[in-house]
Amino acid sequence: MPEGKMMIRRKWLLHKSFNPRVLLVSALTITLSLTQVTLAAYQPPRDQKSPSGYTDSSGTRGRCKASQATSLRLLAPVTHVGQTTSSHPTFAWLLPSQEKIPLEFTLYKIDNNDQLNLAYKLEVQSSPGIMKLSLPQTLPGLTADQRYLWQVEVLCNRNRPSHNLVARAELDIVAMPPNLKNLLARSQNRLQRASLYAEAGMWYDALAEALDCSKGELGKVATSLLQDLANLEKPSKDGISLGIP
Template identity: 45%
Template sequence: MGATLSTHPTLAWFVPDAIIKPMEFRLYEYDAQGKPQPVGQPIQLQSSPGIMRLSLAREQLKLTVGKTYLWQVVILCDPDSPSSDLIVRSDIQVVETPLAFAQQLAQVNTGSEKVELYAGAGFWYDAMGEALQLAPPWQLGEVAASLLRDLVNLEPDETRPEIYTAELELIENTRSILRATDSRKERQK
């Protein structure tokens, strides 16, 4: 589960397909029994190949410190067959900003320093949000790609090394796809 200090974090996901489809972003808060309950209305989006991101704007949805949420993005592939929808989901926990961390954060000057600080403290959502600000739209960028690599390397599963290797290959394949997508977009300009 990822942690964030922000009540309006930036969330990101990868869309490999160049075909534009309607999408929905959905947010759920876990109740006392651990069951996800919807928060607000789904946010309507359109898919776009590459890294998509959504920053929870203050007027849309606000998360609460101390709560755990489930967020998901649904690509609506066929309106007549919801079972064909593609779903990406993840949990996010909003935590209180430790005083010492806030003091450290106030002393950094660059986005890459913020990324390092957030990642070093385990605030991966905040680190990724900062890293994506350093990248061009729809691209992962070197800082975010490095961050993903670090995250995968953080806790390799020694009992199932093929999963660990597959995760690294997925990151490298994703980077290749993004580079190809970036090249196509540049040629179209």
């Protein structure tokens, strides 16, 4: 798979002791400004759906050595299924480690029998802070009205996969709402486009616009989106919280 086509830049669910707001702020200061901006808050889809059992866990799966990565956070909803109108969506995560560690990104299609079918896989090297990856345009696009599961695995020990850190999230590919399409057609400003996507419940599209540039206003937009998600992803009754930093 040609890496030149990939856009890589700068869990399961989190552990019971996790404080989402504190970790959110500390993690994002690595690359993003915390200055407030005017942005429509992220609104989950009106037909909000719960994720499948594939992403239902009571803690972090796997554990690397102390000198390696100790946490992995997907920048995506985990208490509900995020949506995108893109057939080649962008995925983002945070690995707060200064070491170069091999990662494996995997995308699965969930069929009508709730079975996982491999759609795409790529091994990359980690970089500290936020990383992002877009499905290559050279590949067939993802199918509309279809659910997918994406996974990032930190390859701590190739001989003992059970020790690897793994984080998963699901996304639904949906048709572009006509009203949103009309609004986007009249806006070339990325800040406005991120805001329109966020208000329409299209998490992956909104974050992709915001992360297209990690400085200035767009950095602030990404921060605002992640703060919205942290506020929405409330701890469950057993204290487990969201899967973002």
